[in-house]
Every structure is written in C-alpha cells, then in structure tokens.
Amino acid sequence: MRRSPAARCGAVLVALTLVLAVLGPWVWGAEAARFDPMHTLEGHSSAHWLGTDDGGRDMLARTLAATRLSVLLAALATALGAVLGVTLGALPSVLGERAARFVTAVVNGMTAIPVLLLAMFAALVAGTGTAGAVVGIGVASAPGLARLTRTLAAGVESADYVAAARMLGTGRVRVLTRHILPNIAEPLILSVTAALGYALLGMATLSLLGLGVQPPDYDWGRLLHDALPRVYVDPEVIAGPALAVAVAGIGFTLVGESLARAAARTPVPPGAGKGAELPLGPASRPGLSSASEAVLEVRDLTVFFGGVTPVRGVSFTVASGEVVGIVGESGSGKSLTALAVGGLVPYPGRVRGDVLLEGKPLGELSRKELGTRLAMVFQDPLSALNPALRVGTQLAETATVHLGMTRREARARAVARLERTGVAAERVSSFPHELSGGMRQRAVIAMGLMGDPRLIVADEPTTALDTTVQRKVLDLLGEVVRDTGAGAVLISHDIAVVSSRCDRVLVMYAGRVVEEVPADRLRKARHPYTRALVASIPDLGTDRSLPLASIPGAQPVPSAVGEGCAFADRCGFADEVCLRETPALVGGVACHHPSGEGAVGASKEGSRDGRGEVAAEGSGG
Structure with missing residues (x-):
C-alpha cells in the first residue's frame, strides 16, 4: 500500500x-425520500446539484x-x-x-x-x-x-x-x-x-x-x-x-x-535496515566480524510459515575471500537460510531479521545491485535454467537488464564467462537439456559471474554430480572466490567436502546454529551433534567389521521444537537443564555440556565419547 x-x-x-x-x-436518507411534486424532473440548480x-x-x-x-x-x-x-x-x-x-x-x-x-x-x-x-x-x-x-x-x-x-x-x-x-x-x-x-x-x-x-x-x-x-x-x-x-x-x-x-512477490526480510526484534551486533558473539569487514552479515534471521518456524535466530558473517560452510541433517534449515539471504523465501513464508550485503540492508538494494552483487547457485541446475531458452540467452539477460549492455556486448560477456568456467564457447547456443549435469552447473555459476558478485551462495551445488565432476565444480568455486575476492556460503550434507573447502563451518540443528568452528578443527568440535556428524564419515582406517556410527532417533519437525535443547532427546549428555533451558551460542557452541563437561549420566547407548549413533544422510548426515 x-x-x-x-x-x-x-x-x-x-x-x-x-x-x-x-x-x-442517516445523513441524506430523509432528503432522498422527501416527495416534492412542485420540483419534479428538474435539471441541476443551486438547490439540487x-x-x-x-x-x-x-x-x-x-x-x-x-x-x-x-x-x-x-x-x-x-x-x-x-x-x-x-x-x-x-x-x-x-x-x-x-x-x-x-x-x-x-x-x-x-x-x-x-x-x-x-x-x-x-x-x-x-x-x-x-x-x-x-x-x-x-x-x-x-x-x-x-x-x-x-x-x-x-x-x-x-x-x-x-x-x-x-x-x-x-x-x-x-x-x-x-x-x-x-x-x-x-x-x-x-x-x-x-x-x-x-x-x-x-x-x-x-x-x-x-x-x-x-x-x-x-x-x-x-x-x-x-x-x-x-x-x-x-x-x-x-x-x-x-x-x-x-x-x-x-x-x-x-x-x-x-x-x-x-x-x-517473494518476501524480502522486512526487518532489514530497521533493526530486528533482537538485533545482534558484530560483538554479540565470537566469530562475528564487523560490518565494515564483512561481505555478508546476518543478524537474528528467523523464517516462519504461519505458526511454524523452521529457522530461528541465525546469525553469522562472511568476510571477503572467505568460504563459510553450513551443514546439518535435512530439515535443519540450511537451504531456507540461503533462500532468506537471497530474498527468495517461497510464499507464504515470512522473514524477520537483518541481512546486510557489504554493510547495506538487503531491502535497500536495487534490483540492479542485487542482480550483480549476489550470485545464487542451486543444487538442481536443470530447474534453475529455463528449458525453452538457449544458455547464452539466459546469461546475456543479466547483462542487458542489470548492466545496460547491448545484445552483442552481453553475448560476448556470456561467452567469456562460460569459457572462464570451463564450458566451450559454442555451448552458448545450446539448450540446457543438451548439456551434461556438470556443464549445466558450470553454466549456472557463469550466470552468477555475469555481474561482479560480492557474495556467492551455493546450495548443495554438487548433489547430483559424480565425484570427478563434483571436484571440478568445487575447484571452480574456490578459484572464483580467490580471483574475485568474493565471499561464499557453501551448503552441503557432506562433512568431508565442507571441511576441505571452507574456512569456517556453521552446524545447524532444528533451525538453529548449534556450533561455529574453523573447518580445520571440525574433528575437535565441542557439540555432541557436530562430533556425531564427523564420526559418521568413514575413512580408510574405519573398521569395516563394525556398523557405521549413527544418531538414534530423528530431528524434531519445526512445529515440535519447544523450549530446551532440541538435540536433548538424542544426546547422551542431556540432563534436566538441557530439557528445560535453550542453550545460547557462547564461545561458538550452543550446548550446556560441550565436550561432555559437567554432564550427568551420559549413558545412552551409542553416545560414548560424544560420538553417538548418527543417522547420516548422504555422507555427513
């Protein structure tokens, strides 16, 4: 309005x-009903307009x-x-x-x-x-x-x-x-x-x-x-x-x-630029850099669909040239967090919180700024590309709409971006179905590079690809981040991929960030859930005579998350405090008993040493 x-x-x-x-x-009813035979069928006058x-x-x-x-x-x-x-x-x-x-x-x-x-x-x-x-x-x-x-x-x-x-x-x-x-x-x-x-x-x-x-x-x-x-x-x-x-x-x-x-219209975070209900400043928690240093700053991001809240108070930053990974089981809120960052939460979802791109609230960015400074890479490139348009036409559209280029200039830029991502120039005239899965994913990345993105959000970009192509796509993302100085958010189920490709890792469970840890310290994580996810990754030293580790139980649905720690029902260290009080993210971990400290009765089967039985989806839960 x-x-x-x-x-x-x-x-x-x-x-x-x-x-x-x-x-x-009430006001004109009497006048409207008053019969006056002396003034019938008259035209307009001062008495009767x-x-x-x-x-x-x-x-x-x-x-x-x-x-x-x-x-x-x-x-x-x-x-x-x-x-x-x-x-x-x-x-x-x-x-x-x-x-x-x-x-x-x-x-x-x-x-x-x-x-x-x-x-x-x-x-x-x-x-x-x-x-x-x-x-x-x-x-x-x-x-x-x-x-x-x-x-x-x-x-x-x-x-x-x-x-x-x-x-x-x-x-x-x-x-x-x-x-x-x-x-x-x-x-x-x-x-x-x-x-x-x-x-x-x-x-x-x-x-x-x-x-x-x-x-x-x-x-x-x-x-x-x-x-x-x-x-x-x-x-x-x-x-x-x-x-x-x-x-x-x-x-x-x-x-x-x-x-x-x-x-x-897809809702854009309404609190952007106006302060969230519980805004988190740069010094509110460890690991959150200042807005001047961050390409992306997210403060108390909450996504809700009616009375269901699948993402709850997520805060993090991404610095220039940094790759931040987000991991967790399906339903933990990873993809919705990425969609909220891009202003793409599907109707009828609503978003609350602050999302700042290079210090500027997302809601204040023009379509041109948003289209050139933010690149989204989705897990299904075939659905991200229009099957009725040639690949080059779709790439060139970004340049003509947001950069004001002519068709010739936009096509030349599309060819250059495709070649930069390892796709032959002649593929510019191909339709999406004529490309392999890896080439389509590269084309989507090239589309994001048609502008000069400062942030790349990749939502499970290698899910449908074979191992060799996965490595090439991830290598390409890494090269783009290094060459452009952009920040990147990499969402994946694969703990191994995230630990080898990211600088920091956010672990999400039931819509909340439960731990933030440097990627090279994942195996020394303090939260029982993170340690259980890491334990679910087999390596060359894994004893194949034993069953793989898994977490007992299942993650609660968003509508069933209440007070207390959402992981308590599956954790061997949980006590009355865990069931009663929601742990705050302190020192990079949201747990009342990180690393089992102060735990009473850690006796649940399969949870010794914090490893637990972890129902791993894919290769990392």
Missing part, C-alpha cells in the same frame, strides 16, 4: 465508499443514500459467488476421478459463457428483484473463482506433505480442509476482494436493465434506470449514480489487485 500509488488510490476510494455506506442513509427525479427527490441525496444498499448487495453477491466457486473448485479434490473430471468440465463450460449473459439467465430463473440479482451475480462470479480454486488446489495436491497425509490414511475431506484450503486461502481472499468491484458493476447493470432492485427500494443501478430516459435532456441526472459505481468499483478492484500483486 505504501509503495504503490494505485493501491493508495484504491484504499482512499474504498474508505470513502464505506464511510458513505455507513453514514449515507444533480437535479430531481419524477417525485421531486434530490438525485444527489438519493445517490449518497443508495451507497449502503449498493455495497451490501454487491457484498452478498460476492459472498455467494465465493461459496459456490470455492465449493465447485474444491470438489474434485474429494471426488473420484470420473466425478472430478465431470465437475471440472462443468466449471470450464460455465467459464465459457459471457458473465453478463450468465448473470441475466440466473437472475431470471431466480426471479426479478433484489434476491434474483444477488443470485445472478453470485452465480456469474462463481466459475472464475472455481477455476482459480481448482488451479491452486491442484498445485498444493502435488506437495509432499499432502501425499504423506494421504499415505497415513487421512480422509479426503480432512486433507482438503486441513492441508489444501488453508494454503490457498490468501490468494482466494484477495481475488474475492477484487471481485467485489466487479459485483458492484454487475448489480448496477442488472438494476439498470430492470432485473435488479425494484421500487420503492433503490440502488445506483435503479437510479440509472429511472434517469436514463432523461439523459439527452438533463444528462447530469445520471452523473451521480454513474460516478458512484465507477469510483466504488475501481476502488475495490485496485485494492484487490494490488494486494494480490504484493502477496505474489
């Missing part, structure tokens, strides 16, 4: 409409007084359309395959009918009058909402958590009400807000045609109907109701569409 002039204008118009709807009948009707009643007063009924009827029609539309759109989610196809075909058929014709037909069937008009507009608006609901629901139905719920035997209705509808509610509500503007116009149209409000009641459309025969003699008599319909309709439409556009 604050950033969009259209949204501000719409909000003012909606507020004016609602104020008139509340006050109109918009003239009078056939009963001598003031048209301006009647227009203002009609606001309440006009808005009320439009709201009722919109509510009816929302109920019908959402119900029709959601039905295929609970019906069998054939019935779902039938309902979808019905919705598609209704969508093909012009809205006004459908509204008139439904109004005639329901009966001429106020109720018929409400039914007509409600039925006419239902197909569009039904199609939107079906499209959104189909997207959510493919999510893993919906599949998991169905595998657990959850009923279709419960899956719909608990897992599908809550996740599509916001875009539906925004669409209904915009539909209210169209409903105002539709109700006025039906009343204008004589199918809506009937005397002695009147809305804006009825006033237009009664004044229309005089339009060529006293055109001002239709000005009031016509302007009222336009103003209110435009206002609701602008507000709804502006909110929808805002909700569709």
